[in-house]
Amino acid sequence: MTKTADAIVIGAGIVGASTAYQLARTGRRVALVDQGAGAGYGSSSASSGIIRFEYTLPTSVVVAWEASHMWADLRSYLQAPAGEELAEFHRNGKIMLDCPAFPRAALRAHFDALGIEYEEWDADELERRIGGIDAGKFYPPKPIDSDSFWDDPHGRLGAVYTPQAGFIDDPRLACENFANAARRAGAETLYRTEVTAITPVAGTPDSAGPAGATTWRVDTNTGAVLEAPLLVNAAGPWSPEVNALAGVGAEFAITTRPLRQEVHAVPAPAGFNPTGSIGPCVADQDLGYYLRPEPSGSLVIGGTEPECDQLEWVTGPLAEVNMNRTAELFDKQVTRAGRRFPALAIPPRPAGVVGIYDVATDWTPIYDKTAATGFFVAIGTSGNQFKNGPIIGEFMAAIIAATDAGADHDTVPVQYSGRVSGRSVDLGFYSRLRAPAANSGTVAG
Ligand SMILES: Cc1cc2nc3c(=O)[nH]c(=O)nc-3n(C[C@H](O)[C@H](O)[C@H](O)COP(=O)(O)OP(=O)(O)OC[C@H]3O[C@@H](n4cnc5c(N)ncnc54)[C@H](O)[C@@H]3O)c2cc1C
Numbered sequence: 001m002t003k004t005a006d007a008i009v010i011g012a013g014i015v016g017a018s019t020a021y022q023l024a025r026t027g028r029r030v031a032l033v034d035q036g037a038g039a040g041y042g043s044s045s046a047s048s049g050i051i052r053f054e055y056t057l058p059t060s061v062v063v064a065w066e067a068s069h070m071w072a073d074l075r076s077y078l079q080a081p082a083g084e085e086l087a088e089f090h091r092n093g094k095i096m097l098d099c100p101a102f103p104r105a106a107l108r109a110h111f112d113a114l115g116i117e118y119e120e121w122d123a124d125e126l127e128r129r130i131g132g133i134d135a136g137k138f139y140p141p142k143p144i145d146s147d148s149f150w151d152d153p154h155g156r157l158g159a160v161y162t163p164q165a166g167f168i169d170d171p172r173l174a175c176e177n178f179a180n181a182a183r184r185a186g187a188e189t190l191y192r193t194e195v196t197a198i199t200p201v202a203g204t205p206d207s208a209g210p211a212g213a214t215t216w217r218v219d220t221n222t223g224a225v226l227e228a229p230l231l232v233n234a235a236g237p238w239s240p241e242v243n244a245l246a247g248v249g250a251e252f253a254i255t256t257r258p259l260r261q262e263v264h265a266v267p268a269p270a271g272f273n274p275t276g277s278i279g280p281c282v283a284d285q286d287l288g289y290y291l292r293p294e295p296s297g298s299l300v301i302g303g304t305e306p307e308c309d310q311l312e313w314v315t316g317p318l319a320e321v322n323m324n325r326t327a328e329l330f331d332k333q334v335t336r337a338g339r340r341f342p343a344l345a346i347p348p349r350p351a352g353v354v355g356i357y358d359v360a361t362d363w364t365p366i367y368d369k370t371a372a373t374g375f376f377v378a379i380g381t382s383g384n385q386f387k388n389g390p391i392i393g394e395f396m397a398a399i400i401a402a403t404d405a406g407a408d409h410d411t412v413p414v415q416y417s418g419r420v421s422g423r424s425v426d427l428g429f430y431s432r433l434r435a436p437a438a439n440s441g442t443v444a445g
Pocket residue numbers: 010011012013014015016033034035036039040041042043044045046047048049050051193194195196234235236237238239242261262263302354355356357378379381382383384385386387388
């Protein structure tokens with residue numbers, strides 16, 4: 001059975017679901033395909049869902065700030081009915097402990113330019129405001145099994161607090177919310193449907209690949225066949241495989257590869273959560289971890305990829321990755337957090353989740369067209385783009401509309417106009433052909 005559509009979006013994570021929503025809103029017949037049992041069971045489900053505004057590059061700050069307002073008003077953004085349960089943006093604030101990658105002067109410049117609220121705290125204020133924290137400076141992060149990890153602090157540090165930051169409490173539900181919105185706008189969702197082949201069926205393929213294709217045929221493991229002139233690869237960590245199925249990617253200057261990650265759940269130390277509410281998210285590049293509270297008040301702890309740690313790049317099939325959390329990473333991340341919060345109790349039974357995200361050469365995503373006509377990519381989200389999920393759909397819709405209208409996004413990049421900041425975002429920032437972005441070179445972006 002062959003179904004024809006105007007657009008096929010492969011992947012119903014936050015990126016694909018958001019893209020499907022925006023494309024459907026323009027009147028296109030969209031097929032949103034995912035191998036999972038529903039939307040959001042890939043990297044999005046493992047996401048810590050933190051919404052923050054500290055990035056090294058101004059464009060990234062503008063984009064995160066714009067997207068945060070879309071999350072804040074999700075029901076109206078998605079035109080969701082009153083009865084639909086929605087993922088919630090908790091604005092519990094965030095502290096960024098002082099560290100060389102994010103000097104205060106740079107943060108001040110970004111935040112002042114956009115009117116993002118912030119407070120600067122010295123070490124005393126940090127200890128006054130965050131219950132149970134030790135303001136010692138330990139930088140750089142060290143392996144936890146090295147003697148130097150336990151060295152006394154060599155000074156004290158403060159933090160920059162952003163009260164409008166926070167987290168999305170259920171990233172998987174958020175994907176479902178976007179997929180539901182896409183359906184309300186007319187999209188069809190096909191779950192438990194793995195894309196197994198992608199073939200150009202019209203046009204004149206050239207030596208660089210199927211550049212002349214005008215229709216894409218997508219074969220799936222269910223026997224369903226889809227055809228559309230427009231295809232978006234939003235397959236997250238599987239995106240290199242999807243590009244390979246289509247023979248796309250030869251011209252990419254920026255490539256992506258999957259990275260395995262774990263986050264761990266622990267009870268919050270006494271005093272961390274103020275009475276009746278929850279404490280802020282914490283980014284601690286001084287020790288190499290981050291944490292965010294759960295709505296219940298317990299903590300989720302992840303890593304910030306400090307230089308002293310070996311990263312777990314996935315080189316074999318994703319299906320063979322160990323999706324059980326390991327004692328080694330649990331110890332590493334929780335011990336680092338315990339150095340900062342000495343009262344942190346280590347639970348007898350480690351708990352946590354494993355996730356995989358696709359990292360771009362320069363830790364900046366690729367939202368772009370490709371040399372193959374009608375084949376677009378929204379990939380390489382590098383562990384920090386859940387927060388931008390809503391706006392990514394708008395970016396992709398804008399690039400696709402401009403391309404449809406005959407523009408060449410490679411030579412005259414599409415400009416996106418921020419509705420909150422009034423800033424123009426040059427979407428060439430996310431080009432597959434760019435020189436590597438000069439950012440922190442880590443998940444922090
Ligand atoms: C542990 C962890 C913590 C994170 N914390 C944060 C955070 O605090 N803040 C933040 O902003 N970001 C965070 N991120 C990053 C963020 O979660 C990702 O950038 C984002 O979720 C990526 O979404 P995606 O839609 O591109 O990918 P995914 O959610 O992986 O979606 C891709 C989808 O494609 C489907 N698919 C793949 N191949 C095929 C195929 N052949 N056929 C059919 N379907 C296919 C998959 O089933 C999957 O559902 C974190 C990520 C992880 C793993």
